[in-house]
Amino acid sequence: MAPITRIDTPESFQVTFGISRETRDRLTTYAQLLGRWQKTINLVAPSTLSEIWHRHFADSAQLWQFRPDNARTWLDIGSGAGFPGLVLAILGAETGATHHILVESDARKAVFLREVARATGITVDILCMRIENFETRAKVKAVDCLTARALAPLPRLLEMAAPYFTSSTLGLFLKGKEAAAEVEQAARSWQLDCELKPSMTDAEARVVLLKALKPKREG
Numbered sequence: 001m002a003p004i005t006r007i008d009t010p011e012s013f014q015v016t017f018g019i020s021r022e023t024r025d026r027l028t029t030y031a032q033l034l035g036r037w038q039k040t041i042n043l044v045a046p047s048t049l050s051e052i053w054h055r056h057f058a059d060s061a062q063l064w065q066f067r068p069d070n071a072r073t074w075l076d077i078g079s080g081a082g083f084p085g086l087v088l089a090i091l092g093a094e095t096g097a098t099h100h101i102l103v104e105s106d107a108r109k110a111v112f113l114r115e116v117a118r119a120t121g122i123t124v125d126i127l128c129m130r131i132e133n134f135e136t137r138a139k140v141k142a143v144d145c146l147t148a149r150a151l152a153p154l155p156r157l158l159e160m161a162a163p164y165f166t167s168s169t170l171g172l173f174l175k176g177k178e179a180a181a182e183v184e185q186a187a188r189s190w191q192l193d194c195e196l197k198p199s200m201t202d203a204e205a206r207v208v209l210l211k212a213l214k215p216k217r218e219g
Helices: 010-017 021-037 046-066 085-092 107-120 134-140 154-164 179-186
Strands: 073-077 099-103 125-127 145-149 170-175 190-198 206-215
Touching (some): 010 021, 010 046, 046 206, 099 134, 179 190
């Protein structure tokens, strides 16, 4: 595998992902807010704060390349500080052709997400709810793309995500070096069409592309 290229500045991010200056400025505002809010709320691991463009923004943005041409409605579950969901919403704001929904049960983190959306001028639905709740399912229903990062092992993650899948929904999950083992374990309970892609930010990590999700019948 080719060596990982570091993306440590707004300029290198802009070149790598081919974004506009407006999108770069929005992400810069996001980074500044994250640095300020981190002082009172534990949004990311402190050791990664100085690597936000690579560890968080680029890691999230790499999912954009895998989107289907007709993907409009995106759902990010367990959004935390907004990775990958809020980064993808900012990328989507360039065309305005996508609708992004972020679900985060921690009220303080949800407030942070709303503040970033306000400060960057993007439109995104932020639901301070648990993804497992019936009320969340009633609000969101099915989506075109579903994303998550560092939320749960894949078998548990699929239990949470399954109610939002249709036959055409694509799941995009950022996973670490145990990705293949997690897929193997999930396949014991789920029928799925799955592909692992190398991460552009971590040589040991993988992007899980998953569709055609159905529970296996017992017996």
